[in-house]
Amino acid sequence: MKPILALVATVCLLLFSSPVWAGSLILQLTDSDGNPVSDAVVKLTGDTPGAVLSHQSHIIDQRDETFSVYVLLISVGDDVTFRNSDQTRHHVYSFSPLGQFEYLLAPGEKSPPILLSKPGVVAVGCNIHDRMITHIYVSDTAWAARSDPQGQVEIKDVPNGTYVAHIWHPKLRPGKPELAETVTLGDSPVKLSSVLQLLPDRPKSGGEYRRY
Amino acid sequence: MIRITLALLGALILISSTAMAQEMHVEGYADFRFLSAGPPDSFLDGGVGKLRFGQGEGDQAQQFQFAEASMAATLLLTGDVLAYANIRYDSRQRTALDALEAYARYRPVSVSRWRWSVKAGAFFPPISLENTGIGWTIPWTLTPSAINSWVGEELRTIGSEAKIEWRGDVDRMEWIFALYGLDDPAGALLAARGWSLNDRITGLFDLNRLPNATEYNPSARRIHPFREIDDRPGWYSGVRWRSEGIGSLELLRYDNQANPSARRDGQLAWRTSFWSLGAETGYDDFVLISQAMFGETEIDPTPQFNAITKFQSAYLLAGYDLTDWRLAARVDGYAAQQQNAGRNVPAGEHGDAVTLALTWLPIEALRVTAEGIRNNSWRLQRTVVEEPPRAVETVFQLGVRVFF
Numbered sequence: 001m002k003p004i005l006a007l008v009a010t011v012c013l014l015l016f017s018s019p020v021w022a023g024s025l026i027l028q029l030t031d032s033d034g035n036p037v038s039d040a041v042v043k044l045t046g047d048t049p050g051a052v053l054s055h056q057s058h059i060i061d062q063r064d065e066t067f068s069v070y071v072l073l074i075s076v077g078d079d080v081t082f083r084n085s086d087q088t089r090h091h092v093y094s095f096s097p098l099g100q101f102e103y104l105l106a107p108g109e110k111s112p113p114i115l116l117s118k119p120g121v122v123a124v125g126c127n128i129h130d131r132m133i134t135h136i137y138v139s140d141t142a143w144a145a146r147s148d149p150q151g152q153v154e155i156k157d158v159p160n161g162t163y164v165a166h167i168w169h170p171k172l173r174p175g176k177p178e179l180a181e182t183v184t185l186g187d188s189p190v191k192l193s194s195v196l197q198l199l200p201d202r203p204k205s206g207g208e209y210r211r212y
Numbered sequence: 213m214i215r216i217t218l219a220l221l222g223a224l225i226l227i228s229s230t231a232m233a234q235e236m237h238v239e240g241y242a243d244f245r246f247l248s249a250g251p252p253d254s255f256l257d258g259g260v261g262k263l264r265f266g267q268g269e270g271d272q273a274q275q276f277q278f279a280e281a282s283m284a285a286t287l288l289l290t291g292d293v294l295a296y297a298n299i300r301y302d303s304r305q306r307t308a309l310d311a312l313e314a315y316a317r318y319r320p321v322s323v324s325r326w327r328w329s330v331k332a333g334a335f336f337p338p339i340s341l342e343n344t345g346i347g348w349t350i351p352w353t354l355t356p357s358a359i360n361s362w363v364g365e366e367l368r369t370i371g372s373e374a375k376i377e378w379r380g381d382v383d384r385m386e387w388i389f390a391l392y393g394l395d396d397p398a399g400a401l402l403a404a405r406g407w408s409l410n411d412r413i414t415g416l417f418d419l420n421r422l423p424n425a426t427e428y429n430p431s432a433r434r435i436h437p438f439r440e441i442d443d444r445p446g447w448y449s450g451v452r453w454r455s456e457g458i459g460s461l462e463l464l465r466y467d468n469q470a471n472p473s474a475r476r477d478g479q480l481a482w483r484t485s486f487w488s489l490g491a492e493t494g495y496d497d498f499v500l501i502s503q504a505m506f507g508e509t510e511i512d513p514t515p516q517f518n519a520i521t522k523f524q525s526a527y528l529l530a531g532y533d534l535t536d537w538r539l540a541a542r543v544d545g546y547a548a549q550q551q552n553a554g555r556n557v558p559a560g561e562h563g564d565a566v567t568l569a570l571t572w573l574p575i576e577a578l579r580v581t582a583e584g585i586r587n588n589s590w591r592l593q594r595t596v597v598e599e600p601p602r603a604v605e606t607v608f609q610l611g612v613r614v615f616f
Contacts, residue, residue, distance in 0.1 A: 032496075088235060091291045093321050095379065100323040104291040127321040128291060174382045174457045199457055200496055203533075208345040208579060208615055211237060212286045212294060 023185025036151025047161030050141035067134035240283035264410035282347030310415025399484035399509030442474035459493030563589025
């Protein structure tokens with residue numbers, strides 16, 4: 001085949017076989033008082049399954065008796081390492097069916113990488129400090145994102161089509177039906193807003209509560 | 213025995229803390245009170261009042277007090293074992309420094325839904341739904357309900373408690389069982405004085421004062437609540453269910469198994485048993501907490517004398533949490549009935565109390581609480597000291613707590 005013919009054939013193949021990479025979704029999440037909701041995960045399912053991103057490694061730090069993130073979004077097949085940057089020991093553990101592990105970490109220590117190969121949510125706590133908790137959201141699609149402190153989620157470069165946006169947050173009131181919105185993505189970005197019914201933080205404030 | 217145990221625990225904390233300072237966590241507070249109290253005189257001064265503060269003869273109606281300072285230390289011995297001790301300074305205690313709790317807890321990590329733990333030492337039985345703060349304080353009010361006032365005065369588990377937890381995605385269950393000693397005088401205050409509303413928790417080495425009008429143990433107006441008299445262990449067992457978004461329910465059966473005929477060093481053993489129920493729920497910024505307790509205490513010191521006191525109490529606390537401000541209202545009801553054989557003792561009581569509290573939290577280390585209590589009670593025992601059986605007491609307090 002002549003080189004010019006090969007180039008034309010390649011361009012035609014790309015034009016007719018690839019979807020139109022134009023859609024994007026911008027979702028604004030608020031609670032029932034109108035405050036922005038961070039740490040929610042929105043995942044799209046529908047016409048085109050999003051390919052899982054290539055393997056990545058993540059670190060969750062522990063500092064001031066708090067996990068560095070309240071929600072970590074990763075893809076199936078990624079691994080997570082826990083690092084202790086406090087001056088006290090931590091004992092990270094999970095009894096989630098998706099991944100059971102426990103590591104006693106002295107100050108400065110790191111756990112080995114923990115491979116998470118199934119989609120779902122893994123809740124992780126500290127057996128010493130009961131108030132410490134973090135959640136690892138393991139996504140089986142690239143069309144997922146976590147809301148920022150302004151409560152905004154943006155999922156870009158999604159093929160045009162109809163999708164369901166599944167919204168999850170650790171403090172969603174249990175017993176309610178899953179929060180989901182049907183969206184049709186086209187050439188222009190789709191902007192939506194959603195109100196989440198969340199459980200309140202208790203206790204709300206005060207330095208008077210026992211730590212252990 | 214208790215002193216030896218506590219001394220050992222204290223020495224352990226001291227030695228270990230020097231070697232592993234980074235593994236010890238210390239927290240505490242200093243408590244200041246501005247108060248305005250009316251008559252009658254408080255039971256703490258031998259009077260017939262039911263509140264911590266009362267205006268007796270010679271007392272000023274308005275007072276400023278440094279109420280107490282409390283310090284709690286938690287030492288992580290291993291990942292599974294921690295030791296905890298809570299020491300309080302209060303010049304009105306028998307010893308200026310006293311311990312409220314001192315125990316060790318072993319809780320191995322579990323990667324299943326089940327987890328177990330065991331505590332040993334001296335600690336509060338898991339009854340109160342109010343006292344979740346450092347030093348067994350209450351975030352909502354200064355003064356506990358009648359139920360938890362009594363728990364703080366006369367109950368302490370000096371022994372061991374085992375707990376099994378089941379942790380679901382939404383629901384959680386807990387089962388507990390404890391064996392303990394050194395709690396045979398528990399119930400004496402309920403019989404001799406009746407219920408009260410006060411935040412004066414009894415330290416492990418402190419004494420409880422019986423009213424001047426008491427007919428029991430007239431030779432022993434002050435009794436040590438934490439001592440062994442009959443060498444028989446007591447027990448309690450309970451279950452707690454908690455569901456995210458709904459709340460919690462709990463039930464506990466307590467029986468100190470004391471021999472009501474036993475006596476040691478002039479102190480009687482009180483056979484005390486009760487049921488305790490608790491429930492908590494909330495929505496958004498509102499919280500509702502309720503507890504109920506009913507049971508009886510008995511002494512049978514001589515063939516000619518026997519006394520059984522049945523007691524009941526319940527409260528409902530409504531709280532509104534606005535982060536920087538907390539508002540709480542609580543209604544208490546209580547009663548006791550006595551059956552005495554062999555002696556004509558004026559006995560029995562009933563009463564109710566309304567508590568309102570407004571708390572301001574300008575910064576994390578400071579808490580300012582304004583609290584008013586109106587307690588309306590009837591107790592025939594007051595006639596022994598020529599007081600009317602009915603008393604309406606009011607106390608207004610401004611409490612300032614500085615945390616560290």
